[in-house]
Amino acid sequence: MHGSSLRRLRAPLGRARFPWAAPTWPTGVERPAPERGVGVDYDTEWARRYPARLARAVVLDNLTRPLAHAVAAPAVVGEEMLELAEHPMILAANHASHLDTPLLLSVLPLPLRHRTVVAAAADHFFDRRWKAHLWAGALNAIPIERHRVNRRSADMAAQLLEDGWNLVIFPEGGRSPDGWLQPFRGGAAYLAVRTGRPVVPVHLSGTWRLLPKETRRLQRGRTTVRFGPPLHPGPGEDARRFGARIEKAVATMADESGSDWWTARRRAAAGVTPPATGPAASPWRRAWALGPDPASAEDEDPGRWAVRVGWR
Numbered sequence: 001m002h003g004s005s006l007r008r009l010r011a012p013l014g015r016a017r018f019p020w021a022a023p024t025w026p027t028g029v030e031r032p033a034p035e036r037g038v039g040v041d042y043d044t045e046w047a048r049r050y051p052a053r054l055a056r057a058v059v060l061d062n063l064t065r066p067l068a069h070a071v072a073a074p075a076v077v078g079e080e081m082l083e084l085a086e087h088p089m090i091l092a093a094n095h096a097s098h099l100d101t102p103l104l105l106s107v108l109p110l111p112l113r114h115r116t117v118v119a120a121a122a123d124h125f126f127d128r129r130w131k132a133h134l135w136a137g138a139l140n141a142i143p144i145e146r147h148r149v150n151r152r153s154a155d156m157a158a159q160l161l162e163d164g165w166n167l168v169i170f171p172e173g174g175r176s177p178d179g180w181l182q183p184f185r186g187g188a189a190y191l192a193v194r195t196g197r198p199v200v201p202v203h204l205s206g207t208w209r210l211l212p213k214e215t216r217r218l219q220r221g222r223t224t225v226r227f228g229p230p231l232h233p234g235p236g237e238d239a240r241r242f243g244a245r246i247e248k249a250v251a252t253m254a255d256e257s258g259s260d261w262w263t264a265r266r267r268a269a270a271g272v273t274p275p276a277t278g279p280a281a282s283p284w285r286r287a288w289a290l291g292p293d294p295a296s297a298e299d300e301d302p303g304r305w306a307v308r309v310g311w312r
Contacts, residue, residue: 038132040122040143040152047136048117048165056140057114064138065106071220072099072210076107078227081200085230087112088166090199092188092246094181094254095170096208099223101139103207104168107225117160119144119169119187122153144187146173154190161195171246179208181247181254181276189243193233199246201228203253226253251276 046052068074082089093104101118108116122143126132135141142160144153161167169191171184192199206223228249233242248268254276256264267273 038129039126040145040150042122042126042129042132042136042143044132044136044140044142047140052137053114053140056137059138060105060113061110064102068099068102068106071218072103072207072223073221074103074107075222075224076227077224079107079109081227081229082109082112085198085200088115088161088164088197089230090161090188090192090197091116091166091168091202092171092199092250093168093202093204094176094250095172095174096176096179096204097211097213098175099207099211100170100175100204101168103204103223104202104225105139112166115164116140116166116168117142117157119157119167121146121174122150123147144169146185154187154194157187157191158195161191161197167191171243175213176208177213179212181251183277184243184247184250186239186243189233189239189246192231193237193239193242196233198230198232199242200230201246201249201253202226203228203250203257205254205257224257226256228253248273 047056091104093100101120105113105116105118118139118141120126120135120139120141120143122145125135125141126143132143142153142156144150144157157167157169169188171186171188172182173185174182176182188199191197203226204223205226206221209219210221210223211218231242231245231249251273252264252268255267255273264273
């Protein structure tokens with residue numbers, strides 16, 4: 001009885017016209033695609049307004065930074081390179097763990113830390129509205145299409161650089177599955193050529209061992225964050241060639257993490273830097289070749305701890 005009554009009530013409404021029912025669309029006019037509120041279409045402008053910036057600064061300085069330093073104990077090498085680069089700048093870093101972004105932000109000088117946006121994968125961090133709100137608010141993240149060139153993403157990143165925001169970008173396009181560097185994509189180089197902003201190469205070592213991609217096990221240890229000399233596109237240098245220079249700079253710093261500054265530079269000058277992408281071999285062989293991380297405190301910290309986390 002109740003169901004039949006509802007159907008009788010709905011019948012007149014179904015025949016009703018706007019505004020009681022959805023408006024009709026002219027058959028001769030092409031219907032535009034519905035706007036999406038997530039992915040590359042998510043609007044992050046609210047996260048750069050003063051109230052959001054103030055809340056993020058409080059959380060970043062008083063919660064994120066102490067936690068990142070307690071878990072990862074970062075040693076910073078080459079921080080003076082940030083003073084040599086004209087602001088705003090592009091920070092191009094390798095990517096091995098979800099720890100990379102909060103760790104990198106936590107070691108930036110205070111004025112730089114609060115004037116930086118983070119390029120994040122639109123299909124991962126912005127695929128749900130709650131996630132988009134979270135990462136835009138917490139890390140000042142902006143959605144970037146990583147699998148193909150997207151004009152909206154590129155235009156937004158370029159405009160933010162023009163407006164004085166520094167940009168953190170991971171040219172690999174995703175986390176390394178085994179700690180070795182992956183081939184770089186051209187986003188950082190393209191933005192540098194387009195906007196004329198300098199690129200500061202960054203190498204993060206030790207984060208993969210603390211929170212690998214394929215596991216949810218977070219453990220405590222030591223890491224190192226290295227900043228390299230700022231790079232500028234040369235006259236007539238296109239994004240492809242400049243991107244190769246950025247990748248070479250990060251590979252040299254990766255070599256330095258396993259040797260020393262002088263050895264890594266001599267190898268780079270001679271063109272014999274070990275491939276930062278690792279040997280073309282089976283996974284166990286690549287893991288063995290990666291060797292022990294000199295930045296890790298695993299063998300000397302008996303009080304280390306591990307927890308399970310729910311990140312994908």
